Structures are given as structure tokens and as C-alpha cells.
Amino acid sequence: MSLTGPISKLQTLGAGFLALGLAGTVGGALGFQHLGGYIPCMLCLEQRTPYYIGIPIALLALASIALKMPAIVTRSLLLAVALLMTWSIYLSGFHSGVEWGWWPGPADCGMVAAPQLGGSLLDQLNMAIPPSCTDAAGRFLGLSFAGWNFVASVIFALVAWICALRED
Template identity: 30%
Template sequence: MLNNKFILKSILSFSVVSLAIAYYIQYILGHKPCNLCLIERIPYFSAVILVSLMFVINKYKRVIAGILMLFFIFGTVVSFYHVGIEQGFFSESLVCDLGESNENLSKENLLKQLENSSAVSCKDVTFRFLGFSLATINTVISILLSGIMFKVIRNYGQNK
């Protein structure tokens, strides 16, 4: 059985690599993320901070692990919702709203707004890996990380 320290180091490394890949896709390959894509990065940033904190502070490790598990559950919910928007099961939320329903604008103002807008719709998949959107991949990864953190919390007293 793997000990918690190894698992946490693996989660820290995985989170750093995941964020690096996200920024590579965004800045090097030129695929702009939508608002939900940006929100889906929060659990990985949280993992970097909280796991680093767990290696520095010897108290409250189980509580910090619980908070991290909640972040991964949050990531699962957001990613699942994002996949639902991509597949047309859910309508775009306020987070994804690009101002398409503003009826007070004239045609000219709408065209200017669209030209100046750099926002990406949450339903548009701009990058796929092995045929899957990044939101789909993130849903699976977030479920796995939530389960791993649950196991870490359960075994924390046994494996330090």
C-alpha cells in the first residue's frame, strides 16, 4: 500500500504538470479557454498550495486533506456541468454568458461588441485530446483525485 506522503507528492506533481499543460495549450498553441475552463483550474492551484502547506505544517493534515478533497469534488461538478454544456444537455450559465441576449443594442453595437470580445463560448470545444474535450478528461481526473483524497483521509492516521 502506498503511503500518504508519496500520494500527496504525486498529486502535487500531477497538479503542477496539469497547470503547465493548460498554459501550454493556452499560450503556446493559442487555444483560448472559456470561463469554465479557467474555473476548472482552481482545484489544481489549490492542490499546489494545500499539499505544499501539508509538507510544512505538521498539524491539521487530515483537515487540509479534507479541504483538498472538497476542491476536487468541486472540480468534478464544474467539469461535469461543462461537459453537459458542450453536449447540449445544459444551457450556458451566467459564467459563460457572452452577452448574446442583450436586446437593447443596435445591430452596429452588437457587431462592435462581437469584434471586441475575446471571450470563448463554453459550448465550443477548442481543443481535443484523443477525441475527448479537456472538460471530459478533467471530469474523469477529478473523480479519481476525489477518490484518492478520500482514501488519504481514511488512512491518514495509519500512513504518514
């Protein structure tokens, strides 16, 4: 296990898989939000942050392979994605636990600022009240969006850790 080991097909395929997988996952979440009408809660939005950071890092890892940069550059970028996806495991696991009632969520989840008097009618119509973090928007095969994000994050983290540290 070394960050200086040579780059192989594993790192190339892994970086490509991570870039596409992370983009597909957050793209799916955005699709459910904007096309499906699912309004994300505060914790849902927070879970997207590792993806927003991880996608360009995975693309940089691909670019570093294409440009034949030193192995430590590519492996360090893959390690950064591994750390981000490990953070995503925590975020999605925490949110899933809140949904299942295993622990309390943030006190301010689902709250919005009170509407200002005298605002335009359009401003008042555009104000959407986000759902509570304790209520799953829906479940598929028993898991909520946060639960499925947990599964995806574990897969992405494992791939990134293996690609960053495994020498062939």
C-alpha cells in the same frame, strides 16, 4: 476512518502525487493557452480555481509531514484537497455537459464588453473574444479539455479522499 490516525507512506506519497499532479494539470492548461493559442472560455477559467487553491494546500500537507506535525493537520489538508477536487469534478462535469448540449451553459459565456470608442489601436488589437462555453476547443479520444479535467479530477479526488481517511 479517522483524521487522527498515524501518517504513513501512503499520505506522503499521496500528498506528493497530488502536488505534482495538480501543478501538472493546471500547468498543461496554461501551456495550451499561452503556447498552443487555445483561448479558454469562462467555464474553463473557473475550472482552474480548485487547482490554484489545491496546489499550495497539497504542498502544505507535504510540509506538515516533513515537520512531523500532528496527523490531524496533514489529514485535514488532504481532506481539503479532496473537497476541492470534488468541486472540480462538479465544475468539469457541468462544463462537459454544456459542451455535449445536455444542459444550457451560462448566458454570458463567450460575451465580452463592447469596445470603447476612442480607445487606442493597441487596446483594440489586444481584445480577444473568448469562445462560447458550448464549443469544445478540441477533442482527444472523444473528450474535450473539460472531459479530461473530469477524469483527472476524479483520480485526484479519489487519491485525496483515500489519503485523508485511510488508516494503514
